[in-house]
Amino acid sequence: MGTETQFAPILSDRPRIPLVGHTITDEDIGALQGLRIEQVNLKKAVKLLTDPHSAMLYDRHVHALNKVYKHYQAGFLMKDLVQVFQVINVCADRIDDQPIYEEPMCKMLKLCSRPFIKEKASDEMFYERIAIESVSQLGYLMRVPSRDIRIQICKTLISFYCEIPPPQLIQKHQASNLSYNQKIVESSDVPETLVKSLALSDLDLKVRLVVLTCLQHFSQKSAKNCDMMLKAAAASCISSHLNDLDPSGELLFRSVDILWNLFEKGNKEMVATQMSHLKCIGQIRDAFIQQLTQGYSHYDRQLRNDLLIIASLVAQITTNVPFVETGFAKQLTLFSTFQEVKSHNPLVKSLRLSTNHEDFELKKLLINILVSLSKDSAVLPLLAEGRLLLALFAYVKGNEFKMGPQEWSIAQFEEIQLHAISALCTLGPLMIEDYMTCQGNTRLLIMLEWCSSTYDFAGHGNSFHGQGGRGNKRAQMRHCLRLLRSMVSTDHEIVLQDLVDQGAVNQLIGILGKMCEHDGNDDAIDVEMQCDMLFILSALCEGDTHRKELYGSQGVEIVCKYLKTDPKMISSGLGHHRLMLATVDCIWCCVVGCYITEDDFLEKEGVFLLIDLLKVCPKNMHNLILGCLLDLTENIKTMTHINAWRGKDDVTVAHLFCSIWRQEEQEIGVARKGQGVIAEATKPLMGTLQENEGVISLPADCPSQAIVDVSENMRAKLYALFGKVGFIDLPGLTTDDHVTLTIIEKYLDFKLGEVWTEISEELQQDSIRPVTPDCEAIEGIHRAIEQRAVNVIDTQTELLEAQHSQDLLDEQQFYAEIRENHRQKEKAIMDFNDYVLQTSNYGILKVAKERQDLSIDASRVQNRIQESETFHSFEMPALQTTTFSSRHINIDSTPVEITGGPLADYDPLEGTLKKRSIIKA
Numbered sequence: 001m002g003t004e005t006q007f008a009p010i011l012s013d014r015p016r017i018p019l020v021g022h023t024i025t026d027e028d029i030g031a032l033q034g035l036r037i038e039q040v041n042l043k044k045a046v047k048l049l050t051d052p053h054s055a056m057l058y059d060r061h062v063h064a065l066n067k068v069y070k071h072y073q074a075g076f077l078m079k080d081l082v083q084v085f086q087v088i089n090v091c092a093d094r095i096d097d098q099p100i101y102e103e104p105m106c107k108m109l110k111l112c113s114r115p116f117i118k119e120k121a122s123d124e125m126f127y128e129r130i131a132i133e134s135v136s137q138l139g140y141l142m143r144v145p146s147r148d149i150r151i152q153i154c155k156t157l158i159s160f161y162c163e164i165p166p167p168q169l170i171q172k173h174q175a176s177n178l179s180y181n182q183k184i185v186e187s188s189d190v191p192e193t194l195v196k197s198l199a200l201s202d203l204d205l206k207v208r209l210v211v212l213t214c215l216q217h218f219s220q221k222s223a224k225n226c227d228m229m230l231k232a233a234a235a236s237c238i239s240s241h242l243n244d245l246d247p248s249g250e251l252l253f254r255s256v257d258i259l260w261n262l263f264e265k266g267n268k269e270m271v272a273t274q275m276s277h278l279k280c281i282g283q284i285r286d287a288f289i290q291q292l293t294q295g296y297s298h299y300d301r302q303l304r305n306d307l308l309i310i311a312s313l314v315a316q317i318t319t320n321v322p323f324v325e326t327g328f329a330k331q332l333t334l335f336s337t338f339q340e341v342k343s344h345n346p347l348v349k350s351l352r353l354s355t356n357h358e359d360f361e362l363k364k365l366l367i368n369i370l371v372s373l374s375k376d377s378a379v380l381p382l383l384a385e386g387r388l389l390l391a392l393f394a395y396v397k398g399n400e401f402k403m404g405p406q407e408w409s410i411a412q413f414e415e416i417q418l419h420a421i422s423a424l425c426t427l428g429p430l431m432i433e434d435y436m437t438c439q440g441n442t443r444l445l446i447m448l449e450w451c452s453s454t455y456d457f458a459g460h461g462n463s464f465h466g467q468g469g470r471g472n473k474r475a476q477m478r479h480c481l482r483l484l485r486s487m488v489s490t491d492h493e494i495v496l497q498d499l500v501d502q503g504a505v506n507q508l509i510g511i512l513g514k515m516c517e518h519d520g521n522d523d524a525i526d527v528e529m530q531c532d533m534l535f536i537l538s539a540l541c542e543g544d545t546h547r548k549e550l551y552g553s554q555g556v557e558i559v560c561k562y563l564k565t566d567p568k569m570i571s572s573g574l575g576h577h578r579l580m581l582a583t584v585d586c587i588w589c590c591v592v593g594c595y596i597t598e599d600d601f602l603e604k605e606g607v608f609l610l611i612d613l614l615k616v617c618p619k620n621m622h623n624l625i626l627g628c629l630l631d632l633t634e635n636i637k638t639m640t641h642i643n644a645w646r647g648k649d650d651v652t653v654a655h656l657f658c659s660i661w662r663q664e665e666q667e668i669g670v671a672r673k674g675q676g677v678i679a680e681a682t683k684p685l686m687g688t689l690q691e692n693e694g695v696i697s698l699p700a701d702c703p704s705q706a707i708v709d710v711s712e713n714m715r716a717k718l719y720a721l722f723g724k725v726g727f728i729d730l731p732g733l734t735t736d737d738h739v740t741l742t743i744i745e746k747y748l749d750f751k752l753g754e755v756w757t758e759i760s761e762e763l764q765q766d767s768i769r770p771v772t773p774d775c776e777a778i779e780g781i782h783r784a785i786e787q788r789a790v791n792v793i794d795t796q797t798e799l800l801e802a803q804h805s806q807d808l809l810d811e812q813q814f815y816a817e818i819r820e821n822h823r824q825k826e827k828a829i830m831d832f833n834d835y836v837l838q839t840s841n842y843g844i845l846k847v848a849k850e851r852q853d854l855s856i857d858a859s860r861v862q863n864r865i866q867e868s869e870t871f872h873s874f875e876m877p878a879l880q881t882t883t884f885s886s887r888h889i890n891i892d893s894t895p896v897e898i899t900g901g902p903l904a905d906y907d908p909l910e911g912t913l914k915k916r917s918i919i920k921a
Contacts, residue, residue, distance in 0.1 A: 042068070042083035049090045058100055065091070065104035075114035075175060078127040081134045084108070089137065092144045102146055109152045112138060113159035115175040124180055132187045135160075139193030142200075147207055154194075154210040161185045162217050186224040191215065195232035198241075205246060212238075212254040219261035226266030235262055235274035242283040243290070252287060256306050263313055272317035275310075278325060284311050285328040292335065292362075293351060301358035308365045315372040324378045332373070333386035336366040340391035360412050364419050367392070371423045374430055389427060389434045395420040396443045398450040399457055399476070414475075418465035421479040425486045432492055440487070441498045444480055445507060451477035452511050467525070474525055481532040488539035496540055505540055505550045508533045509558060516561050527575040534559075534582035538589035548594035556600040559587050563609035567616040580613065581621060588628040598635050607632065607641035615647055615656060619667075622660060626717040633724040642725065652732030654725060658740045661718050668713055676739045677796045681789035684743065684750045685715075695761040704762075706754040719747040735803040739796045746792055753785030 045064045048054050068087070076084050088108050091101040116131060118124055141153055164178050185191075194211055197203065203211075215234070218225040238255045246252065262271045275281070284307055291304035311328070314321055323329040331347065338348040353359040370388060373379045383389075395417040399410065408416060428435045451473045465475065484504075487495050512533055515526065522530070537555070541547040562583040569576040587606070591597045601607075607629070614625045632638045645653050662676060669688030671679035678684045683691070690705045698704060710716045727745045743750075760778055763770060770778065838845045 042080055042087070046083055046086055046090075049087060058098060062100060062104055065101075065108065069104065069107045069111065072111055074173075075117045076111060077117045077119070077173075078123045078131060079119070081116070081127065081130050085134050085137045088141070092141055092149075095144055095146055095149070102149060106148055106152045109138070109141075109149065109156050113156040113163075115160075115165045115177070115181060117173045117175055119173055124176060128184070131184050135184050135190055136188040136193070139188070139190040139197075142193065142197040142211075147204065150197075150203075150207045151210050154207075154214040157185070157190060157194075157214050158217055162221075182222070185218070186222050186228075189228060191218050191225045191228040191234075192232040194218075195229050195234045195237055198237055205244075205251070208244075209246075209250055209254065212251065212258065216254050216258050216261070219258050219265065223265040226262050230262065230266050230270050230274070233274050235259060235271045236277060236280060239275050239280040240277075240283055242287045253303060256303060256310065259310050260306060263310070268313070268317055272314045272321075275314050276318045276321045278322045281311075281314075281322050281328060282326045285326055285331065289331065289347070293347065298358065301356075301362070305358060305361055305365060308362065308369060312365065312369040312372055315369055319375065321376075323373055324376070324382065329370075329373055329379050330382050330386070332366060332369060333382055333388055336363075336370055337386050337388055337391035340394040341387050355408055355412065360408070360416075363416055367416075367419055367423050371426050374427055380430055383427070384431060384434050387434075389424070389431055389438050389440070392420040392424050392427070393438045393440065393443055396424075396447050396480075398447065398455070415463045415465070418463070418475055418479055421476075421483055422465055425479075425483050428483060429486055429490045432490065432495065435487070436494060436498070441495065441502055441504070444484055445499075445502050445504060448477065448480050448484075448507065448511070451480060452514070474529075478525060478529055481529050481536070484536050485532045488536050491539070500540055500547055500550070505537065505547065505555075508537055509551070509555050512558050513554065516558055522574070524574045527579050531575065531578050531582040534562075534579075534586040538582070538586045542589040543593075545594050548590055548597055551590045551594075551597060553597075553600045555590060556597055556604060556606070559583050559591070560601070560604045560606055560609060563606065563613055567613075570617060577618065577621070580617065581624060584610070584613075584621070584624050584628055588624075588631065592628060592631045595635070598632065599637070601632075602635070602637055602641060605641075607638055608645055611642070611645050611653060611656070612647070614660075615651075619663065623714050623717070626660075626714055626721065630717050630720050630724075633721065639724060650732065652730070654722075654730040654741075655732045655734070655737055657718050657721060657725075658733070658737040658744070661715060661740055661744060662736075664714050664718075675736055675800060676743075677800070678743065678789060678793050681786050681793060684789045684792070685709075685747070685754060687713075695758050695765070697762045697765045704755070704758045706751065706758050709754075710751065715744075715747060719744055735799055738799050742792050742795050742799075746788055749785060749788055753782065753789075756781050756785070 045068060048057070048064055049061055054060065065087070068084075072084075088105060091105040091108070095101050095105070116127075118127075120126075135157075138153055138157060142150055144150065160181050165175055194215055198208065198211060215229065219229060238258055242252055242255050244251055259271070259275075275284075288304060288307045288311070291300050291307065295301060295304060311323075315323065323332075334343060334345055334348060335351075337343070338345070338351065339353065353363065370379075370383065374383065395413070399414060399417070407413070424440075428440065457473055465479065467475065484499075488499070512530065515522075515530055518526075537551065541551055562579065565576065565580065570580060571577070587601070587610070591601050591606075610625060610629060610632075614622060614629075617625070629642070633642070642653050647656065665672065665687075668690075670685065671683065673679050687709065690709055693705050695705070722741075722744050727741060730741075733741065756778060760782075769775070834848070838848050
């Protein structure tokens with residue numbers, strides 16, 4: 001009480017603050033701008049429409065729907081979407097009986113084209129599932145048999161998905177953005193539903209066009225929409241109605257655009273599979289022929305090319321497409337050849353292709369689709385019947401500077417020419433009879449001669465095929481060589497013999513000789529062409545001695561030049577590694593096996609060059625080089641060259657082969673102890689892969705793992721080479737090489753043991769017991785092979801121990817040399833000390849003089865003449881030196897190491913001589 005009384009006057013003096021009973025908002029003072037959304041009780045509208053007591057009050061229903069439309073002019077609230085689409089579905093169900101609902105339903109659908117309205121930022125995430133289901137309901141409304149409603153549904157979806165909403169201010173609310181709208185549509189099943197709606201029988205042309213327009217917008221921007229459309233077989237559904245009646249041509253245009261979008265953004269395999277039906281291909285055929293023969297505008301030509309590209313994609317991706325059954329393949333062949341091969345077919349009687357860009361692209365597309373169709377063997381007779389190769393060979397000729405007024409331009413002709421030769425690379429090997437009928441080899445060799453001549457021609461280098469051919473003829477030469485390579489790869493004797501008869505060997509050698517003169521200036525295209533020519537020569541000369549003789553000394557000189565390529569170029573990235581492989585292959589096929597070319601190769605030190613390449617090349621080239629060397633050793637003269645080879649640091653060929661053997665065993669994972677000693681006597685050669693695969697019972701015509709191992713690595717070739725070189729008295733081998741050589745020498749025995757081991761295990765797996773003599777023989781073989789492995793291990797151990805002992809002796813000898821060096825230095829120091837003492841102590845000098853006299857006297861022959869009276873002494877009496885003096889005396893000064901040199905007393909800090917220090921005794 002006292003406290004309250006104390007502070008009472010203070011409380012009474014403060015001003016009183018009035019209490020306000022309400023809050024003034026921005027809405028009260030009119031500060032809010034924008035449209036105001038009034039709340040509507042949609043539950044009452046739903047009850048009015050669904051209540052059985054008010055089901056017949058149609059006017060009130062329409063009034064209620066118009067009221068809803070009026071209040072939601074800015075768009076529907078996300079929280080009201082469930083009731084809104086409930087109202088729309090009720091109207092949709094009653095339109096059949098009461099068309100009065102059609103107009104208000106269209107208005108409601110028109111409002112759905114606007115973005116949904118959110119009250120909070122979290123509404124987009126909270127009502128996302130409801131928004132997706134609501135948009136899906138729009139697609140389901142395509143069931144309503146009303147043309148206006150279907151059109152409005154498509155317009156609503158296009159506007160909702162594609163159009164950026166106009167900016168508008170809404171009080172206390174915000175509209176969703178376009179990216180959110182697109183996300184909602186992509187998550188719904190509207191694209192799939194619209195595709196299914198195309199199959200409705202009562203769908204008229206205008207509605208179909210609007211639906212296709214909507215699908216066109218959906219497929220342009222989203223891969224998800226394309227996948228949803230493909231689930232409903234959109235490609236099949238659309239392509240099967242390409243030629244439906246449409247005077248405007250809009251149906252075909254939008255259908256082609258949708259198919260193009262599906263190929264670009266959807267699953268290509270699924271699209272092609274859906275279109276690979278008889279009806280779809282027939283529709284594409286009819287549409288293409290209609291546009292080709294009846295279309296004259298720029299738009300028609302573009303649409304025609306788009307149809308052909310779609311057909312090409314289907315042919316490339318899938319097989320067994322009914323191009324033959326529909327007659328499309330035969331007609332495509334006709335359209336591809338009618339300019340070069342005369343035809344009386346009425347389809348091409350009045351058809352003309354101009355030189356505009358669209359017809360130029362059509363020509364290339366026709367060639368491309370026929371190449372894709374050639375994968376089907378049923379198409380080849382049609383191509384032969386249409387004389388396709390003859391039409392393509394019309395472009396295999398030298399280019400001219402001027403073209404006719406109705407012909408392709410120079411750049412266009414060059415591009416079609418390269419495209420035609422590229423197509424022949426695929427079609428020629430499949431149609432050899434037609435190729436020979438067209439005299440393909442003669443045409444190509446004439447074209448190749450034109451390419452290698454000095455005839456002035458500057459290529460334009462356009463398109464993919466003209467790469468590197470601007471200002472020259474390299475593109476034509478490159479594709480001619482590719483075509484020749486494709487033809488000789490068939491190993492067809494008629495083709496090979498015809499090329500040889502036409503003089504291809506000498507012609508290619510001459511071109512290679514010219515290209516070899518440009519050292520260091522080759523790019524990737526030049527290297528590729530040289531590889532192709534070497535490969536062609538290899539294919540022509542392989543297995544034929546007469547053709548190898550035609551290859552001759554000039555060819556040998558060329559491959560020797562290639563073998564002298566700088567090893568650094570192999571890893572330059574320009575393809576020189578392929579060039580070296582092609583060179584070795586050419587030596588193997590064109591040189592080896594003919595004594596004339598082999599002798600030329602040996603005279604030009606080819607074996608030395610091969611072994612040099614073997615030493616520096618990557619490991620993946622070793623197998624080919626070793627095989628070539630092995631076949632060369634059949635010539636007796638080769639062994640002299642192999643044994644005489646010396647590499648850097650005087651490395652011998654035996655040492656090189658041993659190091660390659662060790663690298664090979666390390667790569668295949670053969671178990672070895674330190675320094676290459678065999679780890680297991682039972683598995684002296686077995687690698688990791690062979691061990692993991694184990695022994696599997698195989699048919700008699702299938703090689704086992706032990707046999708496969710012979711061809712999968714280089715050890716068999718190295719063993720065969722050592723069989724030629726020998727295993728004894730090989731120069732330049734280290735101890736490790738001798739250890740490896742003991743394994744190589746027994747390689748055949750160890751491999752024989754592996755084979756017998758596999759035979760035994762296969763018999764056990766098949767539950768087969770050999771007869772007793774065979775069992776004893778197998779056991780004896782196993783014991784013998786294992787004993788040989790043990791003997792090899794013992795030999796390797798002895799070699800290593802001997803090397804270890806030699807290393808110890810070398811070490812002791814090295815230390816002895818060090819000690820002797822130190823002893824000589826000590827003796828020199830002692831001699832110098834004696835010399836100093838002699839110069840400073842006269843007594844020591846006298847003793848040294850006496851010692852010197854005694855040694856001189858002892859070195860003389862002890863004859864009695866010295867004791868005779870007439871003996872004259874050569875010594876100078878009273879000499880005070882221990883040197884052999886003459887009239888001139890040479891005195892050695894004190895060494896610099898002791899005195900410090902002339903600047904020893906100089907003080908660099910003060911610039912004067914140092915003070916002498918006196919040492920007191």
